[in-house]
Amino acid sequence: MRVFAGRFAGRAAIVTGGASGLGKAVASRIVAEGGTVALWDLNSEALEAVRDEIGAVHVEALDVSDLQAVEAAIASTHAALGQIDVLVCSAGITGATAPLHEYPIESWLRVVNVNLNGLFYCNRAVVPLMLANGYGRIVNLSSVAGKEGNPNASAYSATKAAVIGLTKSLGKELADKGIIANALTPATFESPILAQLPKSQVDYMRSKIPMGRLGEIDESAAMVCFMASEECSFTTASTFDTSGGRTTF
Template identity: 40%
Template sequence: MSRLQLNQLTIKKLRFTNQIAVIFGAGRGIGKAIATRLSSEGAKLVIIDILNEEIEQLKQQILKSGGAVEAHTLDVSDEKNCNECIQKIYTAHKKIDILINTVGIVGPSNCSIENYDLEDFIHVINVNLVGAFIISKAVIPIMKERNYGRILHIASIAGKEGNPGMVGYSASKAALIGMVKGLGKELAETNITVNGVAPGLISSEMNSETDPKMLAYMVNKIPMKRPGTVDEVAALCLWIVSQEASFNTGAIFDISGGRATY
């Protein structure tokens, strides 16, 4: 390996050194993959999830590998607890460089609107959309103090195209995409970027709860004829929240095996 290649690897390894990265939904799936990669590239992590056992396991895994991490368990749709948590992080670290939100629930799938309960619809909206609003609102003033920040929300291809039988999920992710675009423009002159990623079908614990008929429908829509992996999504996400990604905001990055190219 040449000296140039070694230098490039070193730069990549250190690109998040001393940055504070807060990751909601880090307990499993895409969030866990992002957290693991960020830690390996020098970030100091604050990992948050409603799943206490999973988040503690990830914390121990990162500590064992020599990373710096703290963990919190809370519901992203609980405004009071989220605000208190963000304030504790700020008090301890004096800054937040990166906010990544990977929280998401599918809700009912392969379910006609006639059979879709309002309670289920509201729950999906609260977790997938209201939670994203709460944590964005809490962290933006902190980022404005230093005139720097990277905010990333995981949306879905369902928010761009809609999935039949998943009205709550599709609606919540479409609204999240709108929020990302609006915030990106609102903060465009602050050196705080706000972007989203819209994955297609990804092999993860989240989709293990999806109706098999719906999964088959989604695979059939993918030109590559396979689901993506959480590591493929994480690789894209790390670039988006890096200092290198300085001229994109309000953007939705597709990672869908060719299903969406717009």
Template identity: 50%
Template sequence: MNQIDLSNRVAVVTGGAQGLGFAIARRLVASGAKVSLWDMNADLLDAAVQELGFSASAVTVNITDYAAVALAVETVGVIDILVHSAGIAGKNAPLDEYELEEWHRVIDVDLTGAFHVNRAILPGMKARNYGRIVNIASIAGKEGNPNAAAYAAAKGGVIAMTKAVGKECAKYDIAINAITPATAKTRILDELKPEFIDYMLSRIPRGRFLEVEEAANMVAWLVSAENSFTTASVFDLSGGRATY
């Protein structure tokens, strides 16, 4: 494992109680950061903090509620790093059959939630003229997946938002980037139909799903001080599915 120095940095990882977010939090702690895990599931948060040890803390927060997000920022205080990983997959259905309520739920969590978290944390980073943000998008945001238009639209929005805000903050020492992972073996698969999972696997030239540690390794560098120039960019983690 490459040694990334995050000593004396405070990181927030949304969706940090499990899956990709937890793997990233674990890597950040191993690199010397203090990490605040944000999630809706208090029980999972407690277990995650116990596993990570004294360098981790937790805030139970619903990212669709901006007031709750703003309060979470106040609770943590100075935030040097944000890794926004919280999200849902949503149901699978053709667009013309997609439930209206489900569309709004997915967009609210996956896109508006990303906006809420970035909006609440950025003022402090600007005031200190330092920050590193990684928004977890998806290969679906680049290429789209059939029967998952809401998720694809939301993640495409996260990519576009990241590019825009990265340019806005380029005059500060704030790097804002996104990653676009292919499917990883996490509990988000529980929301999907088996045939949809098979479709996604068939599209990956590597012939396997992403390992969460592989994503954590990329994020660790992106949130380090060494990433001092690249911003408003998208880093591919699709196993060869996308070449852009």
């Protein structure tokens, strides 16, 4: 991992899903590049371990699909950090693997509540603080499934498509306010979330990638950190791609 020393100096970030996977990789890099980070995650034990490992200054154990929990976390995080310059929404779940007509209703509702409603709550909570400062970077994690759809993953595909639409709308709302909002659409990469999927599903997704391999977490983390930095200054309401050639739009 190449570190850009001081790129996030003086900046404070919230990373949801920050106790593992891409969220942890992004948070670690922001700290290494001079930023202050708060980690949000459902896994309280992992949060404490990652806090010590990467040097995060604040952690919140919460379910992002709980609106009241998000509003409480934003208040305590703002008090701890003093400002919020960056939000990276990395929290997400895959849900069941099943044809739509057999898809479990409970799984559908849970995926929508975490991947879409939870992301909306986090975006909604942080925007007023960024507006007050006249600066902000919001990075919402979508997926190539949001562009192309993956079979037997209707809830995941639908919510990730919705994340793209939400981000485009938000980015245009804030385009002249000093706040930039973009989405990342990675293909499947090596991460703990793969444990939620059957091997057949992972093999299918790998087969769709022209490079013939899964991505690496650091590849997507590098893109997220660019999107979250001051360097990303003239692209908003858009999507960035780390898919090994699978999606080119």
